[in-house]
Amino acid sequence: MLRPDFTVPVVQMHMREGAEPARYTYAGEVFRRQEQDPDRSSEYLQVGYEVFDRTDPAGADAEVFALIALQLRGLPLRAATGDIGILMAAVEGLNTTTKRKSALMRHIWRPRRFRSLLDRYAGRSTIPESRLKLLSSEGVLTGSATVLGKRSEAEINARVDLLRADAAAPPIAENEILALEALMAVRETVPFALEQMRDIAVDLPAITPALDRLDARVAALKSRGVDIDTLDFEASYGRTSMEYYDGFVFGFYAEARPDLPPIASGGRYDALTRQLGQGAEIPAVGGVLRPDLMLMLEEGQS
Amino acid sequence: MSLKLGVPSKGRLMEKTFDWFARRGVTLARTGSEREYAGAIEGVEGMELVLLSAGEIPRELAAGRIHLGVTGTDLVQEKLPLWEQQLQELEPLGFGHADLILAVPQCWIDVDTLDDLDAVAASFRLQHGHRLRIATKYHRLVREFLTEAGVADYQLVDSQGATEGTVKNETAEMVADITSTGETLRANHLKLLSDGLVLQSQATLWRSRTAQYSSEERAALKALTGLIDG
Numbered sequence: 001m002l003r004p005d006f007t008v009p010v011v012q013m014h015m016r017e018g019a020e021p022a023r024y025t026y027a028g029e030v031f032r033r034q035e036q037d038p039d040r041s042s043e044y045l046q047v048g049y050e051v052f053d054r055t056d057p058a059g060a061d062a063e064v065f066a067l068i069a070l071q072l073r074g075l076p077l078r079a080a081t082g083d084i085g086i087l088m089a090a091v092e093g094l095n096t097t098t099k100r101k102s103a104l105m106r107h108i109w110r111p112r113r114f115r116s117l118l119d120r121y122a123g124r125s126t127i128p129e130s131r132l133k134l135l136s137s138e139g140v141l142t143g144s145a146t147v148l149g150k151r152s153e154a155e156i157n158a159r160v161d162l163l164r165a166d167a168a169a170p171p172i173a174e175n176e177i178l179a180l181e182a183l184m185a186v187r188e189t190v191p192f193a194l195e196q197m198r199d200i201a202v203d204l205p206a207i208t209p210a211l212d213r214l215d216a217r218v219a220a221l222k223s224r225g226v227d228i229d230t231l232d233f234e235a236s237y238g239r240t241s242m243e244y245y246d247g248f249v250f251g252f253y254a255e256a257r258p259d260l261p262p263i264a265s266g267g268r269y270d271a272l273t274r275q276l277g278q279g280a281e282i283p284a285v286g287g288v289l290r291p292d293l294m295l296m297l298e299e300g301q302s
Numbered sequence: 303m304s305l306k307l308g309v310p311s312k313g314r315l316m317e318k319t320f321d322w323f324a325r326r327g328v329t330l331a332r333t334g335s336e337r338e339y340a341g342a343i344e345g346v347e348g349m350e351l352v353l354l355s356a357g358e359i360p361r362e363l364a365a366g367r368i369h370l371g372v373t374g375t376d377l378v379q380e381k382l383p384l385w386e387q388q389l390q391e392l393e394p395l396g397f398g399h400a401d402l403i404l405a406v407p408q409c410w411i412d413v414d415t416l417d418d419l420d421a422v423a424a425s426f427r428l429q430h431g432h433r434l435r436i437a438t439k440y441h442r443l444v445r446e447f448l449t450e451a452g453v454a455d456y457q458l459v460d461s462q463g464a465t466e467g468t469v470k471n472e473t474a475e476m477v478a479d480i481t482s483t484g485e486t487l488r489a490n491h492l493k494l495l496s497d498g499l500v501l502q503s504q505a506t507l508w509r510s511r512t513a514q515y516s517s518e519e520r521a522a523l524k525a526l527t528g529l530i531d532g
Contacts, residue, residue: 106424106454113420113452120417128496130414145408146491149469149476151426159412159422 002031007244007269007286008276010050014284015277021053027291040261041292050286052273058213060285061248061268062220068252068264068287069226075297077252077263081190082237084108085247085268086197086210090180093206096121096172099162109243111236118180123171134160135167179203186235190218193233217248244272248285254297263297264289304350305515305522307343308362308371311353315505318397319372326529346529348522357381359508364388366513369523376402376480376503380440390509393530398505402440404498406476407469408491415497416451419476423455426475437461437474440500444478447500466490 003009006026014022027047034040049067051060069079091104100121107114119125127135147153183200186193194214201208222228238249247268254260266287274281309330310316320330328345332353341351352368359373360381372395378385406413413422423434434456438444441458448456459474466486468474478500481487487494507530515523 103421103424107452110452110454112450113417113454116417116452128414130496134411145411147407147409148491149407149409150430150472151407151410151422151475153409155425155429156410156412159425163412 004032005030006046006048007050011273011276011284014052015273015280018052020282021055024050045291046288047291048286048288050284052282052284054283057283058216058220061217062224064266064285064287065221065250066224066226068266068289071289072252072264072294075263075294076255078255079250079252080232080234080237081250082234083210083214083248084238084245085213086207086235087184088246089207089210090183090204093204094172094176097166097169099166109239111239118177121172122177135164175203184236188233190228190231190233194218197235238267242267244269246271250287260293263293303516303519304348305370305519306350306352306368308352308354308359308368310356310359310372315356315398319395319505322395328526328529346522346525348518349526363508363510364512366510369510369513369515369519371508372505373508374398374400374503375506376400376440376443376501378508379501380443388510388512390511392507392509392527395505395507400480400503402443402478402480402500402503404476404478404495404500405487405492406495408493415495416453419495420453423453427455433457434476435459435474436476436478437465437468438478440478443500466492
């Protein structure tokens, strides 16, 4: 298989034989299938930096961001930042069933599906006729249809039970839904974003620890000389494109070239190390650069 | 050089295309034997008929080796990324209708919408240790459709024919295929998802944006479009 990025293999290597703490840097080709736009390269160079360190997550976030920003100095780029961890904490803190929360959690990275789930759990969407019919029935349904395929009758009946249980659960409260929607819409410079989210935390107290972590990160960024007052923060940033990140996320974009992918991007991926570590885990954060695009922008400037 | 028109080389699609042009005063005909893939055009000066497999017409248009071509919307959108940049749709021909749809086993009484499909795909993966498999030959179209709808935890498996049979054979859990009446689906104990219409396709006349046009070829194109629009 051709590697789509280095993060997964670096995590695997680290979990297998790495010392702690560890800092890795690398450069090499990665491969992407470009179905939508054949003008984007399917093979390109990536330079990356990954930090595995338990002691100071906020400091490690700031270290990676500042180091990447340093490499990009002088290029006409805009930095975008976000924090998937805040959204995840908001979902985790909703007063509703575990099933609903895990369905929402699974779709944090797919805004459209997230939206339709949220509407359903809020009792805002109309229930299709077919579903009402199914829910009005009782007991095990022995339909007339021939059972075929690998998905068994037991699985089908289990889901029907789930649907009945979900229909009986009360909708998520209006104030929680509104707070979650307000949270997803936050898009400000860092100090204002923090202020808005502290307000939202009145209705979603579960996000407070995540906001404290953001506070600590902001302090660490400041001490590394990052200008916090002009740095953008979007609560929904990274939701469509950065599936394994679960905390701090960032990207650098060429403002004059919206056709280009991000020139650099990165974030925190603690959960990925849990998934690949078979029981072991370590907080991890990293970022990558696209030297080919940097060179192109540099040449365009001169 | 003459303006090259690519037409499917056999079957009902070819006959209906010939009829469609005939009604507009343009006669297409095979030349030579039944086996020879060349033809003649009468009614417009400076045109040449090229008989091709319907599946190759999108690629030939995109490469600019033919100027005009008749083939289905489904094939164009499946085979050509950013097809709008390479092709211009001149005229839907009103036949060769087919829908690209998503279908699941009828026994899945709990599945009617993409919402359901997505939920089932997640639990299927947990239960069986692999993603829910969708058999199709329309990889690009189906992937784009499901990505847009936010459905996850599925994988596409390639099926170039007898796609509806893959569920019974347990090489796929569901299918994405072309249907015109739905009879094959019912015969194979499958049902449509109510919001699973991926694309409505029909035979269409396309113009290549990438081909070179000489002044004679331009004149022929103008004459032809005059007949079509009139």
